[in-house]
Amino acid sequence: MKLKKPIPVLEWILLVIKGMVVGAGAILPGISGGVLCVVFGIYQPMMALLAHPIKSFKIYYKLFIPFLFGWVLGFLALAKLVEMLFAASSTIAISLFVGLIAGTLPSLFKEAGKNGSSKGSWIGFSIGLFVMFTVLTMLSKGTATDISPNIWWFAFCGIVWGFSLIIPGLSSSSILIFMGLYQPMTSGIASLDMLVILPLIAGLAITVFLFARLVNFLFEKHHSIMHHTIIGIVIASTLLIIPVEYTSNVNLAISIACFFAGFIVSILMDKLENKISF
Numbered sequence: 001m002k003l004k005k006p007i008p009v010l011e012w013i014l015l016v017i018k019g020m021v022v023g024a025g026a027i028l029p030g031i032s033g034g035v036l037c038v039v040f041g042i043y044q045p046m047m048a049l050l051a052h053p054i055k056s057f058k059i060y061y062k063l064f065i066p067f068l069f070g071w072v073l074g075f076l077a078l079a080k081l082v083e084m085l086f087a088a089s090s091t092i093a094i095s096l097f098v099g100l101i102a103g104t105l106p107s108l109f110k111e112a113g114k115n116g117s118s119k120g121s122w123i124g125f126s127i128g129l130f131v132m133f134t135v136l137t138m139l140s141k142g143t144a145t146d147i148s149p150n151i152w153w154f155a156f157c158g159i160v161w162g163f164s165l166i167i168p169g170l171s172s173s174s175i176l177i178f179m180g181l182y183q184p185m186t187s188g189i190a191s192l193d194m195l196v197i198l199p200l201i202a203g204l205a206i207t208v209f210l211f212a213r214l215v216n217f218l219f220e221k222h223h224s225i226m227h228h229t230i231i232g233i234v235i236a237s238t239l240l241i242i243p244v245e246y247t248s249n250v251n252l253a254i255s256i257a258c259f260f261a262g263f264i265v266s267i268l269m270d271k272l273e274n275k276i277s278f
Contacts, residue, residue, distance in 0.1 A: 012066045018042070019070025023078070037165075042067060047166070050212040079189040086183045091243045094177060095255035096262040101238045103266020108234070112227030121228040128232025133239065149184040151199040157185050158203020166208060166215045167230060175237045 022037060037046055045063060049056040057064070085093040112121070147153060157176055164172035176182040188196025219226050246252040 015063065015066040016070035016073075019067040019072075020074030020077075021070075022067075023071035023074030023076075047212060047216045050166070050208055076189065076192075079186045082186045083183070083190045086186070089251070089254075090183070091246060091251060092255050092258050094241055094243055096258040097173065097177065098238060098242055099259035099262025099264075100266050101234065101262075102259075103263040104270070105231070105235070106267070107270045108227070108231050112224055112231060115223055117224055117228065120222075121224040124225040124229035125232040128229035129236045130232075132233045132236035137240065147180050149181060151195055153181055154185060154188070154196050155199040155203035157181055158200040158205075159207045160203075161200070162204040162207025163211070163215075165204070166212050167219075167226075178237060178241045 022042070042063075045056070045060045049060060049064065082093075085096070157172075160172040160175055173182055176185065185196060185200070187193075189200075243255060246255060
């Protein structure tokens with residue numbers, strides 16, 4: 001997709017809106033920024049830009065300038081909203097996010113099996129599920145609950161985010177929620193705290209620089225295995241953040257309602273995305 005002709009104002013506006021949606025997806029648990037990039041036709045140019053920055057920027061700069069502007073707007077705006085949700089009730093907020101994650105699973109399985117599923121695909125799924133569940137369970141019994149957010153942990157958040165950007169279908173938020181890093185990270189972003197934002201950007205940039213080409217190659221050569229492995233990781237990291245303690249029956253009822261609301265929103269977003277082409 002070479003953008004040789006000037007982009008009309010309407011298309012610039014559309015690119016800004018799409019950038020806002022992807023930026024929001026970077027914050028919102030259950031929504032993969034990589035998947036949204038695929039949906040909006042941005043993933044391939046983005047990977048080309050990461051693999052060959054100078055050459056690709058000359059081709060795609062008219063696409064990326066409005067898109068990145070929208071990304072920043074969506075990213076900052078939703079960070080404040082997420083901070084407010086957690087301040088009101090972390091149990092209800094996490095229930096909503098678990099619903100959002102659950103609602104993405106049908107589309108993830110559909111994408112993973114679009115070229116067929118092999119025995120290796122389900123082995124990858126099992127390994128992803130088992131390894132992630134084991135690692136997070138060990139963390140929960142060790143240092144995970146004792147994590148004190150600092151610049152190094154925020155850089156780690158950036159690393160996890162970087163992988164969610166270059167690996168379609170991987171939502172980093174459930175892992176960060178589990179580790180207790182999600183809320184302080186989004187609070188720092190919402191308040192424009194540079195001690196949060198700068199290490200976050202550094203971690204993300206390092207990950208993308210080191211792994212973008214490798215991940216792109218693996219997805220091209222082993223599409224089904226990679227996608228099934230990612231689904232296993234998503235399921236494992238989500239199971240361990242499901243709330244099990246509630247302050248009252250009302251809190252439980254609202255949490256259940258928010259779970260189903262999140263699930264329905266994800267399903268509706270998937271239907272809407274299937275109608276969009278660019």
